Amino acid sequence: MSKPKQVTIVEVAEAAGVSIATVSNVLNRGGIRSSKETIRKVELAAEQLGYRRNTMAAGLSRNKTYELGLIVPGLVHYYGKLAEHLQIEAHNAGYHLSVFSSGGFDPDIERRNLEVLLQRRVDGLICHGLAMGFESTRSIVNSGTPLVLINGWNWPEDIALGAVNLGFAEACKQSIKVLVERGCRALCYVGNKGSKVIDEQRRNGFTDGILQYGTDLIHGIVDAKDLDIEAFLKSLLLRHPIPVGIVAFDDHVALRLLSAANKLQINIPKQLRIVGINNDYIAKHSFPGISSWDIPYTYQAQMAINKLLNKLSKKAETGEDREIEVPLTFIERETTKS
């Protein structure tokens, strides 16, 4: 069954007794203004006939879609929230944002989604740390469609306009400062390699922190995947002076650590102190509450959309930074309070 034919401006024009150009004019404003009377007639006709403009025809004709595309690794937790905020900001700017998930950093799906978006001739692209690499990206996005990265570090200028990055590294570094100030002499980062570049940033920040706040600190790095959390915690407390400090990949990992600790009756924060990242719902509502780093979603979303739209309007680079670093805010809760 083919789609039932929709009403077009031709029919509206007939009903209103004007030309299609006039209809197009009053229905899009901004352009040439028409007489009160014509406007009324056209709007009435459009209303009655249930006219709905065909975006494809419009886009084709003016070579501009007012559509933006977003590719994120997933649609839950941080990514989902980010996507929501980006949609809001895009809308505020008169665009709309089509969201696609690449199923957890899958290069093939990334490629496919990118292709779909480019075939749609979106005006701009926002991608979260693409897994497919520089070369692959370049060959696809060479089209001249502006691309802004979210959490993409050190991408070449000919591929991406720039990036809006969360200060994960700095947050991890500062986490160490906090933990050391709270008396921890042994520290560990529990990461999540599956999250690629995000994990890398946090790991780097952790290492940096160790270097800065005391190389005499006992420290280690492990990965949450396939980790026997309980055994890990037991051995940690057995081998090191308390309180031991842990920087968790995010609040979810922190929750696992917390639960294991509760189960083993390890006292938090007396024996173990934990810092999470993201300041998710669970950080606030777990017991004890998890100290975490809050993400300024709205700000990050605005920065990304602005970067894109600046490019779309002005041609001159206004000398803004290519990579914008968005700082996180520490929210202290019981897991670090003594």
Add this chain to the structure above:
Amino acid sequence: MSKPKQVTIVEVAEAAGVSIATVSNVLNRGGIRSSKETIRKVELAAEQLGYRRNTMAAGLSRNKTYELGLIVPGLVHYYGKLAEHLQIEAHNAGYHLSVFSSGGFDPDIERRNLEVLLQRRVDGLICHGLAMGFESTRSIVNSGTPLVLINGWNWPEDIALGAVNLGFAEACKQSIKVLVERGCRALCYVGNKGSKVIDEQRRNGFTDGILQYGTDLIHGIVDAKDLDIEAFLKSLLLRHPIPVGIVAFDDHVALRLLSAANKLQINIPKQLRIVGINNDYIAKHSFPGISSWDIPYTYQAQMAINKLLNKLSKKAETGEDREIEVPLTFIERETTKS
């Protein structure tokens, strides 16, 4: 800066020394087949020139977009996961799915997103329990674009093709059975009115369960919003025989209850037993683990996509049910084990 002009089939045709019709043929297959030689020439030219088909032109020309639209209240937790699975299933069927969030059941945003999608002439629509109501929806979606609902109960036939609903009511009802079997004589549902129809279903299921498994049970219904959880739990245990059973709106609410209980040193499951819904990450990784109902995302997504595509291909109703009920699976963990 207007978009730099992209390559079109015209240029490919010139480069390959054939007509645009031929290019269109070999690049879409399925239709008339061409000679090996022509195919080779065309594909080579397209490859070299970096041709990328313009979806708008194609869609406009054949009056079919191979695009589906999704509107969900948000993009986190259940909604985000659902969206991910729907995207996968849509792709498997040769379509792609544009995802839009309505910012938590906001009727205005819903309306706007619906409008955008219809202007794009999507082939079909999937919506999660629209907040804007029957009449409003009808007036918008009258276009003949097939609509399938996710978690939409009792919608009139002239608006929606049908619905794929999760068995929340039944899950809540069975939760009562479980709790009663585990010795609870006092039960409470802690809901979340903000989630509209979803909350309603669960509340109904709870009430049903009470009716079925013992009207002599002490029971109550409260809302998580603005609820002082600690005070609530204290009073609950003070006034009623233990163990008290709670059916939580979802695992997030369950986590809040759990944390408050841990803080108050209420023993779970001795004094308090909790059942969540969704079987989220937190249900598995909290301490103690939260008994919860697992959602068959893949199945639900397949059902929804199939319903839509059936309509798009066959014209005859194959006599399938309008409303499909997808059952949840109980995953028992420590919050209900005695």
Add this chain to the structure above:
DNA sequence: CTGTTAGCGCATTCAC
């Protein structure tokens, strides 16, 4: 202010 006209890029008859 309003109408005429010429595309936008592609799919699709229908001749050849």
Add this chain to the structure above:
DNA sequence: GTGAATGCGCTAACAG
């Protein structure tokens, strides 16, 4: 098999 012609619905000059 292949190509010329027509139209999808709309916008953007340009005339009037």
